[in-house]
Structures are given as structure tokens and as C-alpha cells.
Amino acid sequence: MSKPVVAIVYHSGYGHTKVQAEAVLAGIKEVDAVEGVLISVDEVDSKWDVLDGAAAIIFGSPIYMGNVSAGFQGFAEKSSKRWMSLAWKDKLAAGFVNSGSQSGDKLQGLNALITLSQQHGMIWVGLGLHPGNNASTASVNDLNRLGGFGGAFAQSNVDQGADVVPPEADRKTAAHLGKRVAEAAVRWTKGA
Numbered sequence: 431m432s433k434p435v436v437a438i439v440y441h442s443g444y445g446h447t448k449v450q451a452e453a454v455l456a457g458i459k460e461v462d463a464v465e466g467v468l469i470s471v472d473e474v475d476s477k478w479d480v481l482d483g484a485a486a487i488i489f490g491s492p493i494y495m496g497n498v499s500a501g502f503q504g505f506a507e508k509s510s511k512r513w514m515s516l517a518w519k520d521k522l523a524a525g526f527v528n529s530g531s532q533s534g535d536k537l538q539g540l541n542a543l544i545t546l547s548q549q550h551g552m553i554w555v556g557l558g559l560h561p562g563n564n565a566s567t568a569s570v571n572d573l574n575r576l577g578g579f580g581g582a583f584a585q586s587n588v589d590q591g592a593d594v595v596p597p598e599a600d601r602k603t604a605a606h607l608g609k610r611v612a613e614a615a616v617r618w619t620k621g622a
């Protein structure tokens with residue numbers, strides 16, 4: 431029997447969210463019982479069958495003008511064909527966003543991802559971590575340093591390339607989300 435697929439669909443204009451997506455994939459790959467697949471929105475037209483067959487889909491976008499990017503939203507609109515027949519109903523879903531500012535209105539973008547999943551009738555999996563970096567003894571190197579609950583947050587300084595940012599703490603937070611969704615997918619598909 432083939433392994434359940436955990437797919438990531440992401441947009442990245444300048445590579446930073448791609449790095450975050452790759453970190454999510456690394457977390458998925460820690461779970462042998464699933465197969466992780468990374469899909470850029472730029473190639474999604476040849477990958478709908480992968481998404482249709484996936485047990486879980488993790489959505490990822492940079493924050494552009496306080497919301498998901500047009501590139502991501504283009505994918506979301508194309509997915510309306512799946513919405514017509516509720517083809518993704520009861521798949522697991524999760525999400526991650528990346529912005530230049532510490533806040534950058536990331537939650538607005540994450541809420542767009544959550545709403546997309548709920549329009550499709552999917553089951554949202556949050557981050558499942560306490561916030562880091564919120565006490566005098568805490569550090570910017572903490573896991574979940576940006577304190578997200580609904581998904582994985584990352585922040586990439588706007589004057590640095592994707593080889594440097596988002597920083598390690600955010601990559602580890604992204605990997606945590608990938609692993610969590612992969613483990614949930616194993617439980618969710620047991621006996622299915």
C-alpha cells in the first residue's frame with residue numbers, strides 16, 4: 431500500500447517562503463510512514479492529481495500588502511473547481527506565512543489560509559506549540575519565537591537573502607509544523 435501523501439502548496443516571489451516550505455518538507459520527512467511533496471503554485475497546473483490524492487495539504491504564502499500574495503490567491507481561486515464537488519473535504523490542512531516585519535499582519539494571511547481550508551471542508555491542524563521569546567529569560571532563537579498558534583510564522587529581514595533568512599528558529603518552527611501534520615496524517619488515515 432502506498433504511503434499517505436502530505437503535500438505543501440506554496441508561493442514565493444523571492445525565495446524566502448520557499449525556504450520555509452522546504453523546512454516544512456524536512457519536518458514531514460522525519461515521519462517515515464508518509465510521503466512529503468513540495469509544490470510551487472507555479473507548477474500546480476500539472477499537480478492537481480497529487481493534491482486530490484493527498485491526505486493533507488499544507489498551504490504557505492508570503493505576506494504581501496497585509497495578506498496572502500496574489501500568487502497564492504491565484505492558486506486559491508483555481509482550487510474553486512475542487513470546491514464545487516468538495517473534493518478536498520475531510521483532508522487535513524495546515525498553513526504557514528512569512529513576512530518582512532515582526533508582525534507584518536501575518537495573522538491576516540494565516541486567517542486567509544484557514545478560511546480557504548474551511549471552504550473546502552478540510553480539518554485544520556494548528557501549530558501545537560507554546561509561544562517562544564515572550565519572557566525575560568527567552569530568546570529570539572526560541573522555537574515559535576513569533577508566537578503563532580494557528581500555523582507556523584516566519585520573518586525575513588527585507589535586506590537579506592533567502593540564504594540567510596528566515597532564521598533558524600523559524601525554519602525549526604516550520605519543520606515542527608510539517609512533522610505534526612505528518613503524524614496527524616498517519617493517525618487520520620489509519621484504517622482508511
Ligand SMILES: Cc1cc2nc3c(=O)[nH]c(=O)nc-3n(C[C@H](O)[C@H](O)[C@H](O)COP(=O)(O)O)c2cc1C
Pocket residue numbers: 441442443444445446447448492493494495496497528529530531532533534535586587588
Ligand atoms: C509586494 C510586497 C508586499 C509586501 N507586503 C508586506 C507586508 O504587508 N507586511 C510585511 O511584513 N512584509 C511585506 N512584504 C515583505 C515580504 O513579506 C518579505 O520580503 C517576504 O520574505 C517575501 O517572501 P518571498 O521571498 O517568499 O516572496 C512585502 C513584499 C512585497 C514584495
